Amino acid sequence: MEKDFAQLNYYEMLDIKTNATALEIRAAYNSALQMYQSNSLVSYSFFSQKERKEILAYLEKAYFTLINEKERELYDNELxxxxIITPTERGPAAKGPVSIFDFNRQKDTSGTLKTHTSELKAKISQNQRIREIISRQEIRGSDLKEIRSELGIAVETIHQQTKIRLDYLHWIEDDKIEKLPAAVFLKGFxxxxxxxxxxxxADEISARYVNFLERKN
Structure with missing residues (x-):
């Protein structure tokens, strides 16, 4: 949580363990690409085009370093x-070329947000509890969870719409600060x-949430 984007090593950037296999590296890379590609809600809602390009370039460098046997060995030696890591934490080397696009995506079975935007906004304006939460100077993950519940939207739907990992969404809503990712990702989430x-x-409320986390840290 304390580290910024520029301080992350390749394993942290892809959110994988240092002993991750080639398949795990590939899956993590594809997940990250979905999150920061041009049509991603996370990408457009927080990062500028320049920042998004920088993140994608770093993700690509991380992937091609860790998926290559010799490059990964050299990088691990540097760590x-x-x-940063111990020799026993060195991961298994990738064997041969691995396609970054040849993977099975899970079928979206959770559905999408069926409620029209105007209807959602109407619900918010008519719900005194939601208005009270939004007006608070400090916003917690549990507050976000309560708002979502008041609107009758499943957390799985948020996951499908934003491509944010489901475990991250649960950690955010449960205020499990120690498990949350770096701030560069969290603000966009x-x-x-x-x-x-x-x-x-959204800008102001997300800033109040980040202020809450910084105070807790």
Missing amino acids: IKAG IKSYLKCLCIEP
Whole structure:
């Protein structure tokens, strides 16, 4: 949570363990691509075009380094020398070329947001509890969960709409701060979460959430 984008190593950037297999590296890379590609809600809701390109370039560099046997060995040696990982944490090398696009995507069975935007906004304006939560100076993950529940939207639907990992969404809503990803990702996640629920102003409310996390840390 304390690290910024530029401080993440390749394993942290892809959110994988240092002993991740080639299949795990590929899956993590594809998941990250879906999150930051041009049509991603997370990508457009928080990051500028320049920032998105920088993230995608770093993701690509991380992937092609870790998926290549010799490159990964050299990179792991650098991390070991810097004291970031130990020799026993060195991961298995990838064997041969691995396609980054040849993977099975799970079928979307959770459905999409069927409620029209105007209807969601009407629900929000008529719900005193939601208005009270939005007006708070400090916004917690449990507050976001309550808003979502009041609107009758499943967390799985948020996952499908935003491509944010389901476990991240649960950790956000349960205020499990120690498990949350780096701030560079989290800010975009919260803003996307709010936009998915038609909660405005998303920028201001997400900032209040981040302030809550910083105070807790």
